[in-house]
Amino acid sequence: MTGHIIVEQSAEHPGVQIIRFNRPEKKNAITRAMYVRMTEALKAADADEAIRATAFLGTEGAFSAGNDIADFLAAAMGGSLGHELLDFLYALVNSRKPLVSGVDGLAIGIGTTMHMHCDLTIASLRSQFRTPFVDLALVPEAASSLLAPRIMGHQRAFAMLAAGEDFSAADARDAGLIWKVCAPGEVEHLTLATAAKLAAKPASALRIARDLVRGPREEIIARIDEEARHFTAQLKSDEARKAFEAFMRR
Template sequence: MTDHVLTHLSDGVLSVSLNRADKKNAITQAMYTALAEATERAQTDPAVRVILFRGEGDAFSAGNDIGDFIALGSQAAGPDDMPVFRFLKALAHLEKPAVGAVRGRAVGIGLTLLLHCDMVVVAEDALLSAPFINLALAPEAASSLLLPAIVGHPRAFEIFALGEPITGAKAEAWGLANRAVPAGQVDETARELAAKLASRAPNSIRKTKALMRDAERMWSLMLREGEAFGSQMRSPEAMEAFMAFQQKRQPVFDKAS
């Protein structure tokens, strides 16, 4: 397992920490493999009752590592060959409760991962965004279903279409988080919630979560989203968006259409 993802099991809580603070915890394919392994362990290990996702440093995650991401897009790999889909499948089928702890930026998968958490704690000044359309891409991680279900269509469309960040305080008001607290209290509050969940009847918790989610529907949608995402990755629009990102300018999509 890469040292950019750290795991620690204590009192039934498996803490999974993104540990690439110098890159704002941008996620590489190796990190997706480690995240998948940790999530699969949470599902199958009877010692794990709760999984807690958090980030080291001052950001939860800046999303996908752009260089790694562009290199992946040039390959003709299918979902079965991509570590990110292994992680997404593990999330879709996870029966045990998941908790998210967010400070700083939560971008792209940094936001959509939270949609699979059953409880979320955010810093009041955290900034959450899903700039897929800004990069000429499409939603992933079943977020096209889960985000509108949580915040409603108009707010979800705004998050997707404009790609502008919302604060942790607004995320709580919109139902994306259970608690919005000062940044210095995020980890402590998340651990307290995880400990409470770990103390509850585990089979009852799992059955309750299963009744609230349709794992196969989410996984099927993830594959459909993956097709849209993949086709956009190879599009002139995306090429222009990535070039503009690297050149620190606004993309011009009329030339890419």
């Protein structure tokens, strides 16, 4: 299970920590244990002066298909979703080091919304961004209901978060969700090179500039908590249970 998230220091790019999804047989769907590993890595980076930036990567053709639906179904049937997802989101928001992400292929659910917390995102031409929350009888998460309208305006945010429309890499770039689009074979190289450039900058000045650009974290944390209350309630609903069961029968 721990092998589903690979955490390593880049040998070619000093100061860059890599967090890599490694569950390609499930399109990198995220389990509770995977959230724990990523949270640990983000907190370790904050505590380690040698780590100057973190890069998120997936596998060929898939960044992440989002939260593992089996965990949602288990919660809908009376279990608990646990605290792991929220802990990961708090770690993302509170990260003291720059966050860069590289997307090739599918980016679904939190596989899309987590980029709203990254400072720079590079995506391949074949990438697809989608948040089918409402289709699963759920609601937005990761403070996306706050951040997406700020980033892309009401109509694009509504199209993504409520209507569940697909966004191509070009759509995502035009909406301001990502920074650059490239060929599939260039994603990892450009992502790590970008992270390395940030890692090489004066750390204190970059931290201050990043904090000024990102603004206060308190409002974002409050929205994460508000969304989580609605999300948890919806998980227990009949419409969500039916949606998960239909998904698992595919």
